[in-house]
Amino acid sequence: MNRIKNSFSKRLSLNILLITSVLIMLMLGIVSLFSYRIIENEAQQSARNLLHSTIYQIQSVFTAVEEDVKCASWLVDENREDPDYMYEVTRKLADIPGIVGSAVAFKPYHFEGKYYYSPYSFRNEETGNIEDKQLGNQKYDYFFMDWYQIPFLLGEPCWSEPYFDEGGGDYMMTTYSYPMKDDEGQIYAIITADVSLKRITELLESIKPYPNSYVNLVSRSGKFVSFGKDNALMGRTIFSTAIESGNKDIYAMARDMMDGNDGIVTVRREGKKYFRVYGSLSNKWSMFISCSYFDILFRAIRMQTILTIVGIFFLALLFLICYSVIRKMTQPLTEFSESAISIAGGNFNTALPEIKSEDEIGQLKDSFDHMQKSIREYIHNLKNTTQEKERLESELNIASKIQMAMLSKKFPNSENIELHAILRPAKQVGGDLYDFFIYDKHILYFTVGDVSGKGVPASLIMAITRAFFRFVANMDVEPDKIVSRLNYALSDENDSGMFVTLFVGRLDLSTGELSYCNAGHNPVVLNGKFLDVKPNLAVGLINDFKFELQRCLISKGDKLLLYTDGITEAERTDFTQFGEERLLAWVNSLPEDTDSSTACHDLYDEVKKFTDGNEQNDDITIMTIKYK
Amino acid sequence: MDVTITKTENKTIVTLVGRLDTTNADKFQQDIAPLFEEANPDIELDCTDMDYTSSQGLRIFLMLQKSVSSKGGSMVMSNMKPQVKEIFDITGFSNIIRIL
Numbered sequence: 001m002n003r004i005k006n007s008f009s010k011r012l013s014l015n016i017l018l019i020t021s022v023l024i025m026l027m028l029g030i031v032s033l034f035s036y037r038i039i040e041n042e043a044q045q046s047a048r049n050l051l052h053s054t055i056y057q058i059q060s061v062f063t064a065v066e067e068d069v070k071c072a073s074w075l076v077d078e079n080r081e082d083p084d085y086m087y088e089v090t091r092k093l094a095d096i097p098g099i100v101g102s103a104v105a106f107k108p109y110h111f112e113g114k115y116y117y118s119p120y121s122f123r124n125e126e127t128g129n130i131e132d133k134q135l136g137n138q139k140y141d142y143f144f145m146d147w148y149q150i151p152f153l154l155g156e157p158c159w160s161e162p163y164f165d166e167g168g169g170d171y172m173m174t175t176y177s178y179p180m181k182d183d184e185g186q187i188y189a190i191i192t193a194d195v196s197l198k199r200i201t202e203l204l205e206s207i208k209p210y211p212n213s214y215v216n217l218v219s220r221s222g223k224f225v226s227f228g229k230d231n232a233l234m235g236r237t238i239f240s241t242a243i244e245s246g247n248k249d250i251y252a253m254a255r256d257m258m259d260g261n262d263g264i265v266t267v268r269r270e271g272k273k274y275f276r277v278y279g280s281l282s283n284k285w286s287m288f289i290s291c292s293y294f295d296i297l298f299r300a301i302r303m304q305t306i307l308t309i310v311g312i313f314f315l316a317l318l319f320l321i322c323y324s325v326i327r328k329m330t331q332p333l334t335e336f337s338e339s340a341i342s343i344a345g346g347n348f349n350t351a352l353p354e355i356k357s358e359d360e361i362g363q364l365k366d367s368f369d370h371m372q373k374s375i376r377e378y379i380h381n382l383k384n385t386t387q388e389k390e391r392l393e394s395e396l397n398i399a400s401k402i403q404m405a406m407l408s409k410k411f412p413n414s415e416n417i418e419l420h421a422i423l424r425p426a427k428q429v430g431g432d433l434y435d436f437f438i439y440d441k442h443i444l445y446f447t448v449g450d451v452s453g454k455g456v457p458a459s460l461i462m463a464i465t466r467a468f469f470r471f472v473a474n475m476d477v478e479p480d481k482i483v484s485r486l487n488y489a490l491s492d493e494n495d496s497g498m499f500v501t502l503f504v505g506r507l508d509l510s511t512g513e514l515s516y517c518n519a520g521h522n523p524v525v526l527n528g529k530f531l532d533v534k535p536n537l538a539v540g541l542i543n544d545f546k547f548e549l550q551r552c553l554i555s556k557g558d559k560l561l562l563y564t565d566g567i568t569e570a571e572r573t574d575f576t577q578f579g580e581e582r583l584l585a586w587v588n589s590l591p592e593d594t595d596s597s598t599a600c601h602d603l604y605d606e607v608k609k610f611t612d613g614n615e616q617n618d619d620i621t622i623m624t625i626k627y628k
Numbered sequence: 629m630d631v632t633i634t635k636t637e638n639k640t641i642v643t644l645v646g647r648l649d650t651t652n653a654d655k656f657q658q659d660i661a662p663l664f665e666e667a668n669p670d671i672e673l674d675c676t677d678m679d680y681t682s683s684q685g686l687r688i689f690l691m692l693q694k695s696v697s698s699k700g701g702s703m704v705m706s707n708m709k710p711q712v713k714e715i716f717d718i719t720g721f722s723n724i725i726r727i728l
Contacts (some may be wrong), residue, residue, distance in 0.1 A: 450683065452686065453683065497690055497694070499687065501683070501719055521718070537721070539720045540721055617649070617651070
């Protein structure tokens with residue numbers, strides 16, 4: 001019974017699980033795709049915002065310095081004839097936070113006799129005090145310094161390229177140079193403010209929107225001001241690194257950035273993907289923030305991982321719930337199966353599982369219930385039918401016994417006569433008959449007959465015929481009279497059309513005189529030849545038919561054979577009949593001294609052998625008489 | 629036993645083919661049942677291809693003849709094979725049924 005290897009509930013649950021998993025995976029995929037886009041956009045937007053706010057912050061530092069210097073320029077202009085006052089100016093500027101040193105460098109001989117005149121104030125890092133000194137001399141010919149020469153030639157303020165202060169700290173410096181012009185527009189002095197890039201660099205290094213992102217500030221010529229995390233960039237330009245990277249996108253960005261444009265570029269390098277947002281400051285410096293996609297999507301990936309784990313957990317939960325629910329729902333099926341086995345085992349009253357639901361299971365229960373009732377009824381009917389059949393059969397058996405008992409079994413075997421007969425009905429009861437008796441010790445009456453049809457109807461007619469024969473023959477009349485009376489009796493109100501073929505004989509044992517009348521029966525065989533018989537007509541058909549009596553004389557040793565058409569019409573499966581020729585051949589092959597009984601059984605066996613197992617479809621009767 | 633009933637202007641021809649024995653006697657009786665209801669009662673039974681008849685068959689032929697006679701008609705059986713004719717002769721049925 002236990003052939004359930006993979007239960008229905010398990011299979012269904014697994015199927016649901018599989019479909020749900022696929023759907024959830026699909027959903028996760030779509031969600032991740034969209035969330036990646038959103039996260040990417042947001043990251044770029046926030047990087048851009050960060051860039052602009054940072055630019056603004058740095059810008060403000062530079063702008064403040066520019067404003068301070070501009071204010072100082074008024075003082076210089078008003079006191080341009082007072083060399084000593086210039087120290088006041090430089091001290092004031094150097095004292096401003098963010099400015100580490102300031103100079104006012106005059107053109108040669110602005111003051112009489114002074115080729116170099118450049119008062120310089122700076123903050124002593126150790127003492128924190130402002131100190132002064134005169135910059136120009138033979139060794140430091142400031143007229144050829146960038147911070148002097150460039151604004152002088154351009155005629156407008158400018159910021160120098162970043163540089164390391166000689167003997168300064170680890171941080172870079174830049175100098176704002178402001179040219180002072182006289183009433184004719186001639187430049188007579190340059191005001192400078194040295195600005196430490198320490199704070200800016202620190203600020204830039206602190207900006208880390210993502211763990212691996214960095215910010216680079218580059219000067220007007222592309223020189224790195226801040227290095228991010230990479231000190232190797234010190235003293236190099238963005239172009240040299242771009243060329244070194246061999247990446248078109250990076251080079252294009254460098255060009256665009258140097259042109260003072262804003263923008264964003266996505267770069268793939270060494271298997272990593274990142275984007276850079278860039279923008280420029282008012283002093284033509286530029287800045288970019290580089291963000292790795294790995295960092296940006298890390299959160300999304302982490303979110304996705306959490307979703308997947310939670311998903312798996314819920315799927316497992318779903319499986320368990322499905323399994324238990326389906327199991328519970330299909331539990332009746334298991335119970336039905338058990339009930340079916342029990343019913344099959346013969347317990348037709350086995351209780352079915354209680355089902356109240358009006359679904360397929362409920363329907364199954366109804367069908368099952370119906371089936372159970374039908375089987376019960378069927379078995380009940382079968383039992384009754386079988387009993388009825390058994391009753392009928394036992395009645396038929398009784399009828400058969402009664403019928404056989406009607407047939408005489410006391411076969412005469414005296415000094416002048418030997419007679420034997422057998423009757424084998426095709427069914428339990430039959431329509432063949434034979435009878436004989438000896439009247440007054442020397443007259444043998446004998447008959448063999450065949451009622452048309454078989455079975456119970458024929459057997460009734462057979463019984464009547466035999467009784468009537470006995471009754472009439474006992475009056476010692478000739479066979480034609482016996483047949484005529486029998487015919488008259490049977491023809492009367494014979495609506496069924498049944499008839500009897502009959503041979504009736506009367507043998508005077510003392511003289512050998514044989515008188516006989518044949519009523520449509522098979523001809524009798526005398527000593528291996530057919531006896532001359534008139535067919536007349538079977539009895540029971542025409543009530544006033546004239547039956548003809550025939551006579552002959554037989555000698556001692558003569559043998560008579562009477563039979564019914566069950567012999568001559570015995571058939572093989574191919575419908576070949578035993579026939580009269582085989583019958584005569586058999587008679588003639590019989591040894592002279594064969595006794596009647598042996599002859600009867602031998603003929604029967606011969607016929608059986610001939611039919612070769614084919615079912616006997618007609619009653620068989622054989623009677624043999626030996627006159628001695 | 630195959631039975632074909634053909635109606636002509638003045639009689640009904642019934643063609644009988646095969647064996648008429650105990651196994652199909654009841655069927656045969658059903659097959660020819662319409663003939664018992666026939667208004668035009670003259671019947672010819674064509675026995676050219678009839679191979680055998682049992683005593684039950686004889687009974688049915690006889691009853692058919694009785695039915696036909698009671699309506700004033702006639703029944704004949706024609707072209708009978710010798711082995712079939714013999715059955716009619718032995719039982720004396722050839723005395724009461726017209727055989728052509």
